[in-house]
Amino acid sequence: MYSIDDWKDRLKKRFTFNTQQETIAIDPPPATKFRRVKGTAGSGKSLALAARAAVLASQGKRVLVCSHNIALLNYLEEDLVKQFVNPIPLKITFMHFHLWCRSVCEATESMNRYDQLWNDYPNKQEVWNYGMGELVSRLYDEDIPNLPTYDAILLDEGHDFRIDWWITLKKAITQGGEALFVCDKTQNIHGTAQAWTEQEMRGCGFTGAWMELRKSYRLTNNIIPILKNFYNQFPYEVGHEGPDIPEQDPSYGTEVWDNLRWVQVHPGRSPIDACIKEIERLHDDPAIPFVNFLSGKKIGIPIVGEFKRRDKNIFSTHHEDWRISREAKLNLSPGCAEIVATTVHSFKGWETPYLIVHVEQIRSLEDRAAFYTALSRLKRNNNGAVLTVVSSCPELEQFGRENFRDFKI
Structure with a gap:
């Protein structure tokens, strides 16, 4: 298992992390345990999140890496996290929100209630937007057996998330666990980013200041x-x-x-x-x-x-x-x-x-x-x-x- 100093040395020499990325990846979170990061396109925010997942797993922590984008999870797992730890520990789970909802229903033998959603809502979009999250939220409130929990949940492309989805996801974090919310609101293709006001973020547990990654290391200077x-x-x-x-x-x-x-x-x-x-x-x-x-x-x-x-x-x-x-x-x-x-x-x-x-x-x-x-x-x-x-x-x-x-x- 790598020590904190080992990780710092690896990230600086092999991945040329800047100070802010290193802080996200390695430093223990503040007392609130919930951190938020906004970064521009190509600023390395997903890379820092992937490194954080690897660091936590090396400490024996159970980690859920989540996003709304199905295709992004494959990138995070195969192209990013594997750069830091290969093979990827079983402690790290990669799931988009809707797959995670289904997995919770499977783990708790609640698939009959999951299947009923498709009859209770007028169309599949309503099930995805509201039904799945509301059902899983109720399952956690009911505290039924076999509910999955995590020491940390790392959310990439958080601006694509509905606030009620996060409130549901948050219930799976163990007491004293941590959360990392990473976003670029300029990529607001689902029209959800503006709902994440300062008041809403504080209500969701993100009370500390934003950490910012502004320089792009991927984009060409011409674009x-x-x-x-x-x-x-x-x-x-x-x-x-x-x-x-x-x-x-x-x-x-x-x-x-x-x-x-x-x-x-x-x-x-x-x-x-x-x-x-x-x-x-x-x-x-x-x-x-x-x-x-x-x-x-x-x-x-x-x-x-x-x-x-x-x-x-x-x-x-x-x-x-x-x-x-x-x-x-x-x-x-x-x-x-x-x-x-x-x-x-x-x-x-x-x-x-x-x-x-x-x-x-x-x-x-x-x-x-x-x-x-x-x-x-x-x-x-x-x-x-x-x-x-x-x-x-x-x-x-x-x-x-x-x-x-x-x-x-």
Whole structure:
């Protein structure tokens, strides 16, 4: 088992953790035991959370790593926590909220009550939003046998969580246990971040000051001004604290040439054909090993079908059957195929140096947050990152002209 000094030495030498990340990962939490971290895209907040999970497990603590995003848990487990401890101890459990709710019902032999939810609520979305959490909350209140408990619960992408979900999850923390809430409210694609007011957070146990990670170690310095310009031109609700826009990393210069391209699709031209053309362009480049394509399901399904018809090596989470789509999300990773097609909702938390994004509209606040989040998935590459935006949104044409050197119609 590593001592605290051993962990500090490992994190500084092997992972170049900054002081704030090291504090999150190693230092015992304050008296309240509940800490909150806000970090910009690419600031290493998930990495710090993963390190904290490894440190706690090395101390014999039972840890639940949770999020709303199904695909993100695979990334946290396989790509992050394993960097610190491999094999991963059984003390660490990785589950998205709805799977955790089901697991509680299974452990307590309450599946009959779980199955009844699908009859009690008008649709599956209501079951996911309200039914599961309310049922599990009642199970903990009833204190029935075999309820799972944890010494620590670490919540990534906390801004995607409903407050009532957290209140339920909190009941599984042992007395004196700790919690870590990690978020970036600027990636508010579900429209839930603004509910986490200071008053609500204090009511949920997070009474200490925010810990902040502002510098991005993943994003290229060329994309950060574009993110700032987009938010300034198309603002959306993120809470009273305002947006968390990444700060540029001075150690990573702008001399690295990134291929930033914008293709504006005017009415009368098919956005599907335009996306296929751009995917082909990158896929046929021998210097690009894989392409990540982010779009909505309406655009994604026919594009995936076309590449499958051509017998291309493609992986997709787009499917008419939500059960098949849900299963695919569990196996999602940026380079799992030569072409990877998914939604920004599923890709949130991941990163890639080879990215194509289709944007159809920015009418709602969630639309704007989704586009910002999609752009912020771009990862540094020594040979330059590649980003192509295919826009069939007229409101964004001028933005594309002003911010992308390679602008096409």
